[in-house]
Amino acid sequence: MSKRNYLRPGLLSLALLSTLSLASLMANAAAAEVKSGSKLQSLSEMSETVSHRKLDIQTWKTSEGAKVLFVEAHELPMFDLRLTFAAGSSQDGDAQGLAMLTNAMLNEGVPGKDVSQIAAGFEDLGAEFSNGSYRDMALAGLRSLSAKKEREPALALFNQVIGQPTFPKDSFIRIKNQALAGFEYQKQNPGSLAGIELFKKLYGQHPYAHPSDGTEKSIPGITIEQLKAFHKKAYAAGNTVIALVGDLSRSEAEAITAKVSAALPKGPALATIAEPQTPPASNNHIEFPSKQTHLMLAELGIDRADPDYAALYMGNQIFGGGGFGTRLMEEVREKRGLTYGVYSAFTAMQVRGPFMINLQTRAELSEGTLKLVKDLLRQYLKDGPTEKELDNAKRELAGSFPLSTASNSAIVGQLGAIGFYNLPLDYLETFMQKIQALTVEQVKTAMAKHLDPDAMVIVTAGPTVEQKPLPPPTDNPVEQPLGVPEH
Known part of the structure; x- marks a missing residue:
């Protein structure tokens, strides 16, 4: 089962509590989230009951240069794996939307399997694939049962998805059309329009200025060849952080992360983007x-x-x-x-x-x-x-x-x-x-x-309308807030 998550992750959850409103403004309106299957839903519900504990974080690097952080958690017979790549839209260059399209296409095809077969493969194993692309980073994740008979085939399929995407043409056309439909929706949403314009004015020529999903002008011109080149460069092992949590021993974690790292293209970390210039008010x-x-x-x-x-x-x-x-x-x-x-x-x-x-x-x-x-x-x-x-x-x-x-x-x-x-x-x-x-x-x-x-x-x-004075502050305001925000 695959799940594409377009909410902004990466900031620690403590910081996310104060940024959810911003994330919703920037979310891709065309994205559709596929719900996880019943096998993993029950485990997901169980995992929420695990109480807070001090984390014993173990860390090492793979031979290909990927940084690994691992926590043993034996309360449930499952594990969560997340790869964080410095492969967000700040690395798009002149092809705005390249990072988003590359990430969205990961699970659309691998050698010998199309998108339906990939989804069925995870589903049959009670596993869940997830991915997303944002300004700083791109993600790919796997949740699976930790027993060897489910774990090994789930990891083998995951490694194909992250390391050998074929970027099939029919899927590429479909995802481009979804993105273009999202841009049409944005035109009807003043909150989205304001958010896009705000980043333009705030960041000017900096890579953060353009939307993570690209624009209606940039998306049509991006080619499959560009996706392949971006994947080879930005999804390299040296440009990756591997996080792993679950019912695994240290030796099992080392074996898993070694295979994951080896499945990725070989290459170093990308250079950090430049600092933005302070804009005028x-x-x-x-x-x-x-x-x-x-x-x-x-x-x-x-x-x-x-x-x-x-x-x-x-x-x-x-x-x-x-x-x-x-x-x-x-x-x-x-x-x-x-x-x-x-x-x-x-x-x-x-x-x-x-x-x-x-x-x-x-x-x-x-x-x-x-x-x-x-x-x-x-x-x-x-x-x-x-x-x-x-x-x-x-x-x-x-x-x-x-x-x-x-x-x-x-x-x-x-x-x-x-x-x-x-x-x-x-x-x-x-x-x-x-x-x-x-x-x-x-x-x-x-x-x-x-x-x-x-x-x-x-x-x-x-709209431009005649302005009225604000009501005075009171413990019982005469006019109550209007309904749910339009964004």
Whole structure:
């Protein structure tokens, strides 16, 4: 069974809690997720009951240069394997969408098997294949029972998929058409249009500027020969992190990862992309016929190695990343009824990712709402969080933290991120220690250092209408938020 996952992974799950809204904006509208079969569904449900434990991460390199991170987990008779390649859209070059198409075509054909036979092969073994492509990275994963009679044929098929894709022409045409249909959908979605324009304005000529899925102009011109060349270069063993978690011994893990590594093309890690240049502040509007206006505000944030990461994570959780109870939700939704939801996020990447605030509101209140959000950020940077806010955020994070290692799939995601971003093996433990030791002044200083309300790139998408003044704040706003956000 195969499952293509288009949500943005790679950031540690702790950071993902504050970036889900951004991920949904950037998701490929044409992607269809194939649900996993009953054999693995029951194991998946069981795996969610595994409690948090300190991870004993073992690491080594294969002879081909792939970095391996492995955790033994004998609670369930299964294992999760994830390969993380530095093969995201930031490596597209002039062929925007090349990384996405290459990853999407992995399981469409191998020597002697077409896409249906590949899917049936995993299904018959009670196994699940998954893949996805994003700005920094591309993924390929396998979940399987760990007994040798299921494990070995599942791994053999997986190794064919990642190492010997044939890129059949009929599948290539179909996936291109799916991508083009997604672009047509984007034209009807103001949130998608705003997100695409925001990255263009924020990153200019940098590789992060273009959508991970390419564009309607770039996709038709990409050839199968380009996919083969990209696979040979970007899916090389030296450009790969192999994460493995499950009911396996060290010797079994070494044997598995050696075969996986040997199945990949031979080659070194690709060079890290250049740092982006700070863009000028700008205010950009997309005219769109709707009752609401999408507001997106952003500036360059941090890369994943920034020493201020913990302080910025906590500062953002209090300001707008933690759902209900944040400054933004309290002032914009709860007191004024201006929006269904408002969120902020630092997306830390290989190089400086965005800090973003996004929401939607009634079109006639959009200018006032935009000013309110900027004023709230300005005040927060000036004053910082209160002691009570910081204490509450620490308690909430301590309560949710066990979820980060509550299942094999969660752990394998953590390992992939630790390996990909070259984080220390004890990262999870030290991260929580850093969080609990933070002071109000440290959070305030970090937020003020990295953010400036007057330096933001702003994109709005909605109709041009006469503006009305904002309602005054109250504990019982007269007008309640409109329905579920359009994005």
